[in-house]
Amino acid sequence: MVKVLKRAFFERPTLEVAPELLGKEIILKQSKKKYKLGIIVEVEAYTHDDPACHAARGKTPRNEVMFGRGGFSYVYFIYGMYYCLNFVTEKADIPGAVLIRALEVCDEDDIRVASGPGKLCNYLKVTKEHNKIDCCNKDSSLIVVDNNYYKDKQFSIIQTNRIGISKAADYPWRWYIKESKAVSKILS
DNA sequence: TGCTGGATTATC
DNA sequence: ATAATCCAGCAA
Numbered sequence A: 001m002v003k004v005l006k007r008a009f010f011e012r013p014t015l016e017v018a019p020e021l022l023g024k025e026i027i028l029k030q031s032k033k034k035y036k037l038g039i040i041v042e043v044e045a046y047t048h049d050d051p052a053c054h055a056a057r058g059k060t061p062r063n064e065v066m067f068g069r070g071g072f073s074y075v076y077f078i079y080g081m082y083y084c085l086n087f088v089t090e091k092a093d094i095p096g097a098v099l100i101r102a103l104e105v106c107d108e109d110d111i112r113v114a115s116g117p118g119k120l121c122n123y124l125k126v127t128k129e130h131n132k133i134d135c136c137n138k139d140s141s142l143i144v145v146d147n148n149y150y151k152d153k154q155f156s157i158i159q160t161n162r163i164g165i166s167k168a169a170d171y172p173w174r175w176y177i178k179e180s181k182a183v184s185k186i187l188s
Numbered sequence B: 001t002g003c004t005g006g007a008t009t010a011t012c
Numbered sequence C: 001a002t003a004a005t006c007c008a009g010c011a012a
Helices: A014-020 A119-123
Strands: A025-031 A036-045 A073-078 A082-088 A097-104 A141-144 A157-162 A172-179
Touching: A014 A097, A036 A119, A082 A119, A082 A157, A097 A119, A097 A172
Parallel strands: none
Antiparallel strands: A025 A036, A025 A141, A036 A097, A036 A172, A073 A082, A082 A097, A157 A172
């Protein structure tokens, strides 16, 4: 039984949603019978009053989806070669999103094939075509479900600083699962 | 219209 | 430490 995360899960304060996404499972449908799965083990939060947020200086064609309802995907292209996957949070007109930074995969030889925001999109084959998908609709090609490997296990969450940004670098808005070997980078 | 730098990653 | 490689956002 697949339990797709509901709109109400995403339409809450970004800082509450972000850590709760840890341990949830992303399912991406690549074709009729082909799926890619991954458990979220690392996230970062970006809010409306956050200088590092793409939506900080108003609505643009790129960040438009962040101003809509929660539960939609926000995918953007960066550094000329990578895509990043986010889930929109908060109710309509309040921009906010959670960047998915790492997934743990079970059916691959390399447990770190999706350990980084660019690598995970490469693994799932996420592109700009996956922007603005309603992930609360069970028929969508991209959904987040509550069934997962960590669900019935004891796991601890580490909260620390975000990675790779210059603005508001001191905000402790990155969370990851301590026990996972697929976390992108452990700061010491 | 032109320029700058980025929510990255692999490699030197 | 730096190259790879595009394009959004802003200045003019």
